[in-house]
Amino acid sequence: MARQVCIIGGGVIGLASAYALVRAGHDVTLIDARDTLGSETSFANGGQLSYRYVAPLADAGVPLQALGWLLRGDSPLKLRPRLDPQQWRWMAAFLGACRGSVNRRNAAHLLRLASLSQATLQQWREDDRLDGFDWRRNGKLVTFRNADTFEHARRKVTDILQQQVLSAADCTRLEPALASGGFVGGIYTPNEEVADCHAFCQRLAARLQASGHCRFLLGRKVTGIRHSAGAVQAIELGEEVMPVEQLVLAAGHRSAELGLPGLVLPLYPLKGYSLSVPIGAQHRAPNVSITDYDRKIVYARIGEQLRVAAMVDIVGFDAGLEPKRLALIRRQAVETFPLAGDYAQAVEWAGMRPATPTGVPLIGASAYRNLWLNLGHGALGFTLACGSGQLLAELIGQHMPSIDMQGLAPRAA
Numbered sequence: 001m002a003r004q005v006c007i008i009g010g011g012v013i014g015l016a017s018a019y020a021l022v023r024a025g026h027d028v029t030l031i032d033a034r035d036t037l038g039s040e041t042s043f044a045n046g047g048q049l050s051y052r053y054v055a056p057l058a059d060a061g062v063p064l065q066a067l068g069w070l071l072r073g074d075s076p077l078k079l080r081p082r083l084d085p086q087q088w089r090w091m092a093a094f095l096g097a098c099r100g101s102v103n104r105r106n107a108a109h110l111l112r113l114a115s116l117s118q119a120t121l122q123q124w125r126e127d128d129r130l131d132g133f134d135w136r137r138n139g140k141l142v143t144f145r146n147a148d149t150f151e152h153a154r155r156k157v158t159d160i161l162q163q164q165v166l167s168a169a170d171c172t173r174l175e176p177a178l179a180s181g182g183f184v185g186g187i188y189t190p191n192e193e194v195a196d197c198h199a200f201c202q203r204l205a206a207r208l209q210a211s212g213h214c215r216f217l218l219g220r221k222v223t224g225i226r227h228s229a230g231a232v233q234a235i236e237l238g239e240e241v242m243p244v245e246q247l248v249l250a251a252g253h254r255s256a257e258l259g260l261p262g263l264v265l266p267l268y269p270l271k272g273y274s275l276s277v278p279i280g281a282q283h284r285a286p287n288v289s290i291t292d293y294d295r296k297i298v299y300a301r302i303g304e305q306l307r308v309a310a311m312v313d314i315v316g317f318d319a320g321l322e323p324k325r326l327a328l329i330r331r332q333a334v335e336t337f338p339l340a341g342d343y344a345q346a347v348e349w350a351g352m353r354p355a356t357p358t359g360v361p362l363i364g365a366s367a368y369r370n371l372w373l374n375l376g377h378g379a380l381g382f383t384l385a386c387g388s389g390q391l392l393a394e395l396i397g398q399h400m401p402s403i404d405m406q407g408l409a410p411r412a413a
């Protein structure tokens with residue numbers, strides 16, 4: 001049965017949800033507070049479609065490691081404690097999830113969703129000839145500077161994920177742009193992909209527009225959700241009240257602002273930064289996506305630019321650029337890839353990862369019978385978007401979901 005679905009949020013998650021819903025025969029109205037789609041956290045993220053590296057941040061040993069980082073000037077992590085119960089609740093839940101067994105269980109849920117995501121994007125690219133977003137299957141190399149972290153990581157390598165352990169010399173053979181050295185080895189995963197998330201959002205929007213089954217309301221902020229008898233009835237757009245049949249909340253890190261009684265969304269923004277460095281004919285940028293494990297920086301060649309992304313700052317909701325953090329990323333990038341691009345022309349950006357404490361998103365039905373959630377994708381929103389959209393469309397259409405929903409379906413929410 002075709003349904004009328006209203007989606008709040010036009011980032012990569014809301015747009016992928018709309019695309020999957022329209023493909024399944026539903027009609028969508030998508031609302032975003034911004035005038036341009038995909039212009040918040042989905043704008044200039046790392047671009048990595050990291051389908052096999054999905055282990056959540058919360059893990060055994062992380063609290064101790066984080067304490068060590070916080071004492072360093074070049075730390076990839078920054079914490080500014082605030083008088084904000086949301087921040088403290090989130091951190092308490094995060095610490096609770098820092099156990100090996102919890103990490104393994106959540107990583108398995110994410111891996112299932114990531115596989116579905118990869119297959120779904122492939123299907124959309126092939127069936128619908130969806131293109132124009134600099135997609136490539138370029139492989140991903142995680143490099144290690146520290147012998148202990150390398151040893152620890154190589155013990156976890158599995159054939160199932162088709163990973164290969166490489167020496168430092170092998171890493172440089174695979175990716176000559178790594179010639180500046182500083183690495184003891186790496187782990188290569190050939191099937192990982194890369195693309196431009198903002199361009200992907202624009203392409204989805206164009207196809208949705210052309211379908212005749214999606215209406216966009218841009219520059220319109222949803223200010224409230226009206227409900228009665230366990231169902232949502234309407235949304236408020238300032239003075240205007242718009243009735244809804246089915247409602248999807250996909251408003252990224254701001255989703256909790258639209259809370260309803262009994263709807264607890266354990267979300268907090270983890271701020272990160274990126275540089276987009278133009279690549280000219282004379283430059284030597286990496287082709288393979290690189291994750292510098294010990295510095296927690298990712299590098300991805302997206303078309304004619306090198307995207308450098310890093311940092312996890314737990315500092316509240318201010319998405320402003322912080323010159324010191326960006327200068328550190330720039331210094332480390334130049335040190336690692338001195339000839340990769342024109343760093344003087346790099347475009348700086350900051351974004352807010354919509355993070356749950358466990359790193360696992362909430363996808364599916366809520367405590368309100370016609371309110372659906374698709375949020376909390378943290379550091380992996382681009383990677384997980386197509387699978388999450390597909391699952392949501394299946395659930396709203398009352399079909400059997402493509403994968404086991406264990407761990408992904410919202411519980412108390």
Ligand SMILES: Cc1cc2nc3c(=O)[nH]c(=O)nc-3n(C[C@H](O)[C@H](O)[C@H](O)COP(=O)(O)OP(=O)(O)OC[C@H]3O[C@@H](n4cnc5c(N)ncnc54)[C@H](O)[C@@H]3O)c2cc1C
Pocket residue numbers: 008009010011012013014031032033034037038039040041042043044045046047048049050220221222223250251252253254255258270271272273274298309310350351352353354375376377378379380381382383384
């Ligand atoms: C530095 C950095 C690097 C990253 N690198 C990667 C990567 O390499 N690979 C990867 O998979 N992921 C990466 N991510 C994560 C990824 O970018 C996010 O998970 C993803 O963009 C989240 O998408 P979203 O649609 O949930 O949120 P958003 O893109 O933020 O979209 C939410 C939308 O909701 C709208 N909205 C909010 N409130 C309202 C309201 N009340 N009314 C109307 N509209 C509203 C906003 O305007 C916004 O457009 C990275 C993130 C950062 C910060």
